[in-house]
Amino acid sequence: MKKVISYSSxxxxxxxxxxxxxxxxxxxxxxxxxLVVDGDWSLGKMxxxxxxxxxxxxxxxxxxxxxxxxxxxxVSSHLSLLASPSGIMGFEExxxxxxxxxxxxxxxxxxxxxxxxxxxxxxxxxxxxxFAAAAHQHVIVTTAEPxxxxxxxxxxxxxxxxxxxxxxxxxxxxxxxxSETQKIIERFIDITxxxxxxxxxxxxxxxxxxxxxxxxRQQKPFVSLYTDIAFTQQLSRVCKLLERIPCEKGSGLKFxxxxxxxxxxxx
Ligand SMILES: Nc1ncnc2c1ncn2[C@@H]1O[C@H](COP(=O)(O)OP(=O)(O)OP(=O)(O)O)[C@@H](O)[C@H]1O
Ligand SMILES: [Mg+2]
Numbered sequence: 001m002k003k004v005i006s007y008s009s010x011x012x013x014x015x016x017x018x019x020x021x022x023x024x025x026x027x028x029x030x031x032x033x034x035l036v037v038d039g040d041w042s043l044g045k046m047x048x049x050x051x052x053x054x055x056x057x058x059x060x061x062x063x064x065x066x067x068x069x070x071x072x073x074x075v076s077s078h079l080s081l082l083a084s085p086s087g088i089m090g091f092e093e094x095x096x097x098x099x100x101x102x103x104x105x106x107x108x109x110x111x112x113x114x115x116x117x118x119x120x121x122x123x124x125x126x127x128x129x130x131f132a133a134a135a136h137q138h139v140i141v142t143t144a145e146p147x148x149x150x151x152x153x154x155x156x157x158x159x160x161x162x163x164x165x166x167x168x169x170x171x172x173x174x175x176x177x178x179s180e181t182q183k184i185i186e187r188f189i190d191i192t193x194x195x196x197x198x199x200x201x202x203x204x205x206x207x208x209x210x211x212x213x214x215x216x217r218q219q220k221p222f223v224s225l226y227t228d229i230a231f232t233q234q235l236s237r238v239c240k241l242l243e244r245i246p247c248e249k250g251s252g253l254k255f256x257x258x259x260x261x262x263x264x265x266x267x
Contacts, residue, residue: 003247004106004116006135007171009142010151012122015173016141018212018222019235020119021049025221026232026239028079032114035072037082037106039131040121042092044084050075051219054083061105062098068105080113082106094127103134124154133163136247139203142188143174144181149188153196160198167248169203171238176208201245204238206231 007016017040024036038046038058047054056071072080094102106116118135120128132138138159142152152170159165170189175181182205189200209231215222223232 002114003137004118004135005137005139005242006118006120006132007139007141008120008128008132008155009122009140009148010124010155011142011148014141014143014148015206015212017045017049017119019141019171019173019206020117021046022221022223022232022235023239024079024115024117025050025076025223026236027115028076030239031078033078033080033112035080035082035106035109035113035116036075037116037118038084039118039128041084041094041127042086042088043121044086046081046119047083048219049216050079050081050221052081054081057083057085058102059085059088062094062101068102069109072109093125099127099130102131124151124158129155129158129162133159133165137169137242137245138165138167138248139169139171139242140200141171141173142185144172144176144184149184153188153192156192156198156200157196160196165248166198167245168198168200169242169245170200171203172205174208175205178205178207181205203241204234206234 007020009016020036024034028034036046038044041058044057052073052075054073056066056073058071060066061068061071068082072082075081118131120132140152140155142148156168170185172181172185185202189202192198192200211226211229212222215225218225223235226232
């Protein structure tokens with residue numbers, strides 16, 4: 001496994017799953033072996049967004065029915081998915097044991113993939129924060145709404161203060177007006193960098209794209225349906241940019257698993 005990238009937002013419904021699914025498709029079309037992990041353990045929608053019906057989900061792994069390797073399903077030749085269940089009680093907040101089991105088992109797949117993309121649920125509970133902290137790269141998704149960027153700030157604050165993560169890549173979505181949004185986001189980045197010991201790099205800025213809803217209705221990935229549209233081209237540019245950004249030093253699932261087994265106790 002060359003790189004684990006975590007996508008989080010704090011606020012729900014900002015477009016994380018749409019971005020992760022479609023970046024996974026684009027990277028796999030370039031020949032990279034990609035595993036997408038649906039980290040929304042109890043309301044998983046990644047399978048729907050990718051247009052597949054998974055036979056297994058992460059709860060089957062955690063309840064011992066199958067191994068994680070068996071639960072991973074092929075979406076296309078280079079793209080695989082570890083799906084999450086939707087509407088099964090008991091997996092909203094994974095236990096410490098379950099989280100560690102997943103770190104261990106995902107790490108064991110390291111030879112099989114070039115990229116592992118983890119799409120988190122909303123919120124800032126430990127299940128999100130610990131998985132986000134364990135990645136090599138930290139993408140934060142926000143809109144230009146104060147309720148969204150306040151939550152983006154909260155996630156970066158926790159990750160930087162608790163886990164010493166210094167570099168974040170910001171993706172801005174659902175923009176109604178590019179230049180207005182740009183001003184808001186530049187100010188947000190300035191304030192964040194002056195209050196927290198972090199570097200925030202804006203890597204992509206996306207307009208509100210009504211055809212995303214159509215791709216969900218058709219249950220096909222957006223970038224496969226609309227290959228020449230601005231959203232797809234912009235997403236391809238973000239993929240290239242993220243590839244060039246090096247991993248955080250001393251990061252990754254294995255490092256995290258061994259060093260931070262109980263970060264609350266280690267504070
Ligand atoms: N740039 C965009 N323009 C228009 N609609 C969008 C955009 N991004 C996402 N959407 C739509 O917003 C809805 C929520 O998107 P998505 O599920 O990707 O968000 P999320 O952040 O993963 O949500 P959750 O917090 O529930 O996991 C979907 O209906 C999706 O089609
Ligand atoms: Mg989602």
